[in-house]
Amino acid sequence: MTANFYDEMIIKGDKEKLVRTKDKNKGQIVIIQRAHVRIGIDLARLKQNDIQVQDDTTIRITLPPVECLHFIMNPSDTDIYSESKGNNNHWSFVQLQEVLEPVKDSLEMKVNASKVMESARKGAEDIVTEFLRACGYRRIILAHAPSQPIILPDPESGLTTGNEYVSPVE
Numbered sequence: 183m184t185a186n187f188y189d190e191m192i193i194k195g196d197k198e199k200l201v202r203t204k205d206k207n208k209g210q211i212v213i214i215q216r217a218h219v220r221i222g223i224d225l226a227r228l229k230q231n232d233i234q235v236q237d238d239t240t241i242r243i244t245l246p247p248v249e250c251l252h253f254i255m256n257p258s259d260t261d262i263y264s265e266s267k268g269n270n271n272h273w274s275f276v277q278l279q280e281v282l283e284p285v286k287d288s289l290e291m292k293v294n295a296s297k298v299m300e301s302a303r304k305g306a307e308d309i310v311t312e313f314l315r316a317c318g319y320r321r322i323i324l325a326h327a328p329s330q331p332i333i334l335p336d337p338e339s340g341l342t343t344g345n346e347y348v349s350p351v352e
Contacts (some may be wrong), residue, residue: 184222184251185302187238187293191215191285215285216259220252221298221332222291223306240321241314245293245306247329255286255334286334303329 193213193225208339256333257278293299313324 184220185298185305187219187221187296188299189217189219189289189292192340193218193281193285206317207224211265212263213281214261214263214283215255215282217285217289218252218256219254219289219293219332219334220300221248221293221302222251223248223312224251224281225286239319239322241319242323242325243310243314243325244325245310248302248306249329249331250293250334253334255282255289270298277278290332290334293334299329299332316327 191214193215194210196210223246228243232244232246236242256268257275260278260282303326309325311322
């Protein structure tokens with residue numbers, strides 16, 4: 183019950199402005215960062231009171247909110263091209279983290295502006311509906327706990343009003 187979001191972000195700019203840590207190297211840099219976000223509904227978060235059987239053919243379920251289930255923005259998936267005015271073109275982990283923080287913020291905005299949350303919600307509705315139909319329910323009422331905007335965990339950690347859908351009666 184997930185939807186995936188892949189992106190490749192490009193940052194161009196002056197190294198001195200992008201990196202707060204003092205560095206002898208100056209010049210223009212281009213950073214290409216790849217990221218993968220998996221958005222979905224974790225059914226393990228269903229509580230007993232989220233499921234209400236109304237009669238032998240009708241069931242109402244309030245699905246948990248859509249959330250970030252998996253986030254990968256790996257430094258090894260980062261390409262850095264530097265027009266350095268020094269001999270050392272080495273990047274420390276701290277410098278890389280400083281550059282990746284605005285990339286993460288940009289990715290959050292892209293994920294929230296995309297249709298990936300709606301895709302994950304729709305996928306969950308379809309799977310749960312099919313399962314419940316196979317269990318013998320003919321009228322399935324799905325509600326959603328309110329989802330908040332997706333907030334991705336910090337790169338160094340590596341992770342971190344509902345609509346109602348009533349299935350047509352067959």
